[in-house]
Amino acid sequence: MAQPLDTVFSALADPTRRAILAMLLEDDMAVTDVAEPFKMSLAAISKHLTVLAEAGLIARERRGRVIWCKLEPDAMRAASVWMQGFGQFEPVDLDAFERFLEGELAEDRPEAG
Amino acid sequence: MAQPLDTVFSALADPTRRAILAMLLEDDMAVTDVAEPFKMSLAAISKHLTVLAEAGLIARERRGRVIWCKLEPDAMRAASVWMQGFGQFEPVDLDAFERFLEGELAEDRPEAG
DNA sequence: GTGATATTCAACCATCCGGTTGACGATCTC
DNA sequence: GAGATCGTCAACCGGATGGTTGAATATCAC
Numbered sequence: 351m352a353q354p355l356d357t358v359f360s361a362l363a364d365p366t367r368r369a370i371l372a373m374l375l376e377d378d379m380a381v382t383d384v385a386e387p388f389k390m391s392l393a394a395i396s397k398h399l400t401v402l403a404e405a406g407l408i409a410r411e412r413r414g415r416v417i418w419c420k421l422e423p424d425a426m427r428a429a430s431v432w433m434q435g436f437g438q439f440e441p442v443d444l445d446a447f448e449r450f451l452e453g454e455l456a457e458d459r460p461e462a463g
Numbered sequence: 464m465a466q467p468l469d470t471v472f473s474a475l476a477d478p479t480r481r482a483i484l485a486m487l488l489e490d491d492m493a494v495t496d497v498a499e500p501f502k503m504s505l506a507a508i509s510k511h512l513t514v515l516a517e518a519g520l521i522a523r524e525r526r527g528r529v530i531w532c533k534l535e536p537d538a539m540r541a542a543s544v545w546m547q548g549f550g551q552f553e554p555v556d557l558d559a560f561e562r563f564l565e566g567e568l569a570e571d572r573p574e575a576g
Numbered sequence: 577g578t579g580a581t582a583t584t585c586a587a588c589c590a591t592c593c594g595g596t597t598g599a600c601g602a603t604c605t606c
Numbered sequence: 607g608a609g610a611t612c613g614t615c616a617a618c619c620g621g622a623t624g625g626t627t628g629a630a631t632a633t634c635a636c
Contacts, residue, residue: 506596528603586630
């Protein structure tokens with residue numbers, strides 16, 4: 351598992367991690383706040399964040415005792431390009447994307463559903 | 464692992480499977496022919512094809528004793544839309560994509576490199 | 577310095593994943 | 607029907623993955 355596409359796609363394959371990315375789309379967050387909506391332990395979320403960081407999908411920056419996580423959407427570009435090579439997909443419908451995100455969040459964060 | 468994005472992204476996370484998809488981009492192929500360029504056993508390739516089929520990324524059709532595999536690029540659309548929601552990526556550069564594919568194939572199919 | 581907060585580390589566990597091999601079922605050829 | 611070919615199935619193996627808990631580290635507040 352060395353090639354960049356491997357790590358990016360495999361990071362995206364987990365619904366918890368996709369939910370985290372969706373949360374970070376709205377704003378940078380501290381690790382504790384990222385973990386709050388999920389049922390699993392903080393340590394588990396910390397591991398997920400490590401996976402996302404190693405894929406380049408997020409950056410973590412320590413400020414005081416808080417570690418801030420922010421999205422690095424550029425890491426998705428190569429993967430996106432790869433996929434688009436397989437079909438000329440229509441331009442993105444952002445409304446559909448938002449509905450989609452809500453669905454993902456609802457499935458993955460029981461408090462919201 | 465039930466949500467469609469899970470299966471699609473995790474199918475795409477393996478370089479062998481991405482190489483297979485790239486091969487199928489050129490033409491439909493029999494399982495044996497798909498397996499030919501790889502170093503691993505036919506059974507392993509058969510498993511990879513099952514993963515791709517369960518993700519909806521390919522379809523398999525038996526004709527005589529040969530099973531033909533063909534790309535189903537529509538299965539990538541939801542994943543592509545999801546990713547594009549994270550950044551307004553530039554329109555796809557197909558030349559770059561082809562170079563990319565060649566790189567992937569070279570890395571994954573030693574005979575070609 | 578003490579104590580609370582934020583995050584990771586380490587060890588552990590169950591399950592999944594990607595590969596192997598050998599046997600099997602199906603189909604074609606003769 | 608006999609034998610070869612196509613592909614999958616089943617059992618197995620080692621290593622990765624996703625979760626847990628408890629201890630450790632680092633920082634803040636007092």
